[in-house]
Amino acid sequence: MTITTPAPVTKPVRARRAAWTVLLWLLVLPGTAWAVARLGGWERGLFIQFFAFTPYVAAWSAVPVIAALATRRWLVGAVAAVTLALFAVTVLPRAMADDDRGPQTGVKLHVMTSNMLFGNADAAQIVQLVRDNDVAVLALQEFSPAAKDRLAQAGLGSLLPYSSLGPEYGASGSGLYSRFPITAPGIHDNGGGFRQAYGTIKPPGAGPIVVESAHPLAPAARSALAGWRSDLEAEPKPDRAGPPRILLGDFNSTLDHQPLRSLIAKGYRDAADATGKGLIGTWGPYDGDPIPPVTIDHVLVDERLGVGATAVHGVRDSDHRSIVAEVILPAA
Template identity: 65%
Template sequence: MTITAAPVEKRERTGVTVLLWILLTPGLVWTVLRLGGWEPGRLIQLMAFTPYVAIGSFVVAILILVCRRWTAGAVASLVAVALAACVLPRALPDRDKGPGDGVRARFMTANLLLGGADTAEIVRLVEENDVAVLALQEFSPRAEAGLAAAGIDRLLPYHSLAAEPGASGSGLYSRFPLADPGSKRNVGGFLQAFGTVQAPGAGPVFVESVHPLAPSAPDTFSGWRSDLANEPRSDADGPRRILLGDFNSTLDHAALRELISHGYRDAADTVGEGWIGTWGPYDGDLIPPVIIDHVLVDDQIGVREVSVHGVKDSDHRSVVAELTLPAAS
């Protein structure tokens, strides 16, 4: 009996096709979840890595098209385009960066990693970048003492401080007087220092050092959602608002996008610097960089520049945003 090669070739071709569909399925599922804003369970953590999945989706699409599987290739291409539409705009400056007229001031946020970050370096960054308002997370009594010894009061003499050991403390330092300073404790247990800043010539701006609970384990997921949901909105009457800090969320998290939709813009995204990592490998962990530290500004506040700076002995990098505050009416 003669065995032809055709059935063998057909089986091999079918096997390759099945393999390629299996290869593109995770990206397809990821795209559906991302576009739908669904983040069940540990997908909260995984969603932070969407930019890497977007890059991988292009590789998969090219591979499938090279193999001439046109139906699978069309689906893979749609996946790649959809994910690119989610993440690519962060690397492109917006046409609307907010009002250009007003009072310029620089705002900085830094997570101090249980208060152990190099406080002298924090003060140096404040001075070198002409920072007017500094928000700190994981702000401990040790960090408060270290900043005082390094001369923070000379640069930013007004404070709203809520230092605690561990990760829960919060601090706000300002060059300008702080009205109604205070702090609140989130559902997740972290403190958030706040106050209303009024730079000379500018109207009042409410500023808060943000630190929702990290979604590190299943028993923290509910607190993470609650903390983000309870952050102050800026689409109602009252002073303009700036929220800056460690949001433990990226722009691929629906909970953060929901907050931003209530009167804010993300400063780094606005100026095309939204792909610069702020957390991950900076203390030696084998984690790809992700962007969980943000400066969210009221949409009546302009964004001019954003820069990111390493901080010794912290797993976060600091973020500095130059903003244009509305002039006093």
């Protein structure tokens, strides 16, 4: 009987194996740190901007798992698998409808939010979306005097004759249109300089509802980070002693940003998240910029109200997509 012994592993082979192991760790550990920071709400500095792309990092985190397990790097594979699991816990629920979407019987109200990109968005298309989707409340951001005129020319007044408007040139203007009379209308300025139009409506068969077009400051520069955080903290919260609220608009934040999650936890539910549409991007390359889509526009609905179907629609000449959500109001 002939006994053979394995050939000794040469130094170049050992070096290649070590290099591959190091490479795998380099692929895994940044994702692990990202997942832990996301779970703890520890985003800081300009890293806040990158957190908007967490779903893409979550998808990428499957690659190191496959690579590590395929090459039998068990420790690296275990860490990579835990990282993937952390991302799955925080990201995947947005693609699945919640069991609890609030009351599902009552008065149905379709609301819509749209950022008009310095007032340049296609007004006729916005009016068509209002008509096609039976929208009763329209919230607009980056709403300019010229946009107000174009919307009127496109026939918005015949669909939504009541309004609370604060148009301004640039990105700060805000508008709120309604099918129903608006009481206690108003405009207030955020600390970051953006305006927010608001008012109270009372659809037939339902009680009063406070609606507001939200637009906190964007975390576009280090100097804006404190203002972004304080604007989100200052957004109105539901008050059990008062009428329910709907807060909808461009929040310049995704569900991977702790300040937005904290706001929602005060008594809101995110309509897209609740209906399994929470991973659909609403801002990104729609004006030609090479930026992967992220979800920074939201319809936040008071937990006392229900959420039905939600849909996202592109709008010409805007870098944002519109959100249309069905909100279910308890019968009066």
